[in-house]
Amino acid sequence: MSETIHFRPTTGFAERARAAAGDPALRSGFRGAMDFLQAKRLAQFPDAGDLATLRDLGAAIRRHALENLPQLLEQLEAKLVANGVQVHWAETPTQANAIVLDIAHRIDAKRMVKGKSMVSEEVGLNHAMEAAGIEAMETDMGEYIVQLAGEGPSHIIMPAIHKTKQQIAELFAARLPGVEYTENVDELIRIGREVLRRKFAAADIGLSGVNFAAADTGTLCLVENEGNGRMCTTVPRVHIAITGIEKVIARLDHVPLLNTLLPRSATGQAVETYQNFISGPRKADELDGPDEVHLILLDNGRSQAHADLQLRATLQCIRCGACMNHCPVYARIGGHAYGTTYPGPIGAIISPHLLGIGATAALATASTLCGACNEVCPVRIPITEILIRLRNEAQARPAAVGSLRGAGEARSALVSAIFRAWAAVYSHPALYRLVTWAMSRGRGLTPRTQGAWTGIRTPLIPARKRLRDLLAERRRQ
């Protein structure tokens, strides 16, 4: 049913990017959406000084969590267990899916409803459930739309951002029995609401992500606007939350600060409709809520990022998506071209840890290094510095390959020969003089077609006279 996009080969990035950049409908859709989201975010942060302070505080909360990660995870686990929540740990997507399937089989589950969870996309949970004969239904309106279309999300906050209302109207009319074509957005949402309302009550398991996990009280904080997250965590008899190990923070009373940054940065809203704080399963006298609450803590490469002092900052991310909303590359190619669960600048720096540096080498190059992502990041991740580091790691010499998975895999004999030659020319004056002389005198031989460069630019041709020649002439005069 739904396509889990991380199974796509990441090697075809250039082809996908070219196709997306040449698709006028996609271009105008994303441009409009990005302009809209940028303007809305800007309106939420009228005071630059205040924003700077907020970002410092947000970064400090996240940095503290990462510096104390093993202790905080143990504290979170102890508190959650004391609250009656069952905590599971998974090193890989396969382990995470096996944990969910174990729970599902134990309670003989047939149907699962899902709140928005990028980690569940990361592990390919829907595939694993379908393979086991369990229906996994997305209930966030955007996720529901892309699942119905057999696609994956193209944005971490607005999954169906690549679709027009006309496309959604056609999709609903074609796929939902008894539904007629309508472009009225209120009506489309009403249709989705009615279809999905039936699903909540019939589901055995509700699955959700986690925005923040507070270690001091053992509380899972989920934010959303639609109410499907609350449905998924309240109506079915089992609630399974799945999240990355980096989402823990030390204190519950730091959530308000992070929630001041998150919705404003993400969608330009002052606050989400629902901030849902879950600290345990239903108590004996309570009339609703799940009998069991489970938390799955997923590593999947995050501990590799944690082990490196520069790359650790990658894990500060609170998944607001502001970096993609402001990225000139993302705005032109959209999320699907990246081929990874997490697209855009944050995707380019987190995916290498999930999938290997070699497999994702192209993503680090999909940046102009303009730094817009750094400027808008609510927790001050130095994204472009990390991109440069990852570019270097991808091309690392065999002798310089460290412990990062896939480092050096993107090294090509041709490129390294060119750079070795370049380094030799620039470090030997006599050779430099000879080569520049040959180039200026032989400029007529320069090819007029120079690959991608001449696609939109005039060819690079060496000057008739070198700077050295011009200076020599001036001295003679």
Place this chain on the structure above:
Amino acid sequence: MSARDNILARLRRSPAGAPAPLPDVGAWFAARRSDDREALIERFKTHIRAARAEVHDTDAATWPELLLNLAAAKGLRTLLVGKGTRHGAALADRAQDAVHIRSYQQPAANWCDELFDDIDAALTTARSAIADTGSLILWPNAQEPRLMSLVPPVHFVLLAARAIHADLHAAMTDENWAAGMPTNALVISGPSKTADIQQTLAYGAHGPREVIVLLCREGEAS
């Protein structure tokens, strides 16, 4: 070695980074607060109205009549209240034929279809509220379960004006949330909504289409 042990062992092997002390988040919030109660109430009303909720000023004596009038005007026929609550009883006492008062008596699973299909509105109290974001704080419990503020299309909320905090941080610290959290705590800022179709905002996604706040300006809320 279990997955847990492996993950924790890897994280423990990571080198220590630059010092990362816990920031003083409370100071940032405190610097923005003022002591003016009336201004706080007005800020709450402005912000929650901006999120498309209705707010009505009322008091402990007259809110049931106001609620019943609003319900009748909106054509609501069945209204859910919590079992054994004073405000639920106050409403049931005054209810006439136009609005049928139901009480949440049994586990949700026993009457799910009815709850999802036949209840037009629910009344709950709010524990407190937040002025800065126009938000209601609910701690659902055995008397007023979680689904009351989620499933019925219209949610009436009884709120004492004196329970309005400046911000969520103030609510958490003044009410000492860290001392013991309920199964589920909720911060609700208006009716449910979505902008997932072409960034067009639509209200009434999966939760209530309408949130109506009955703001009790004096004395007890019930």
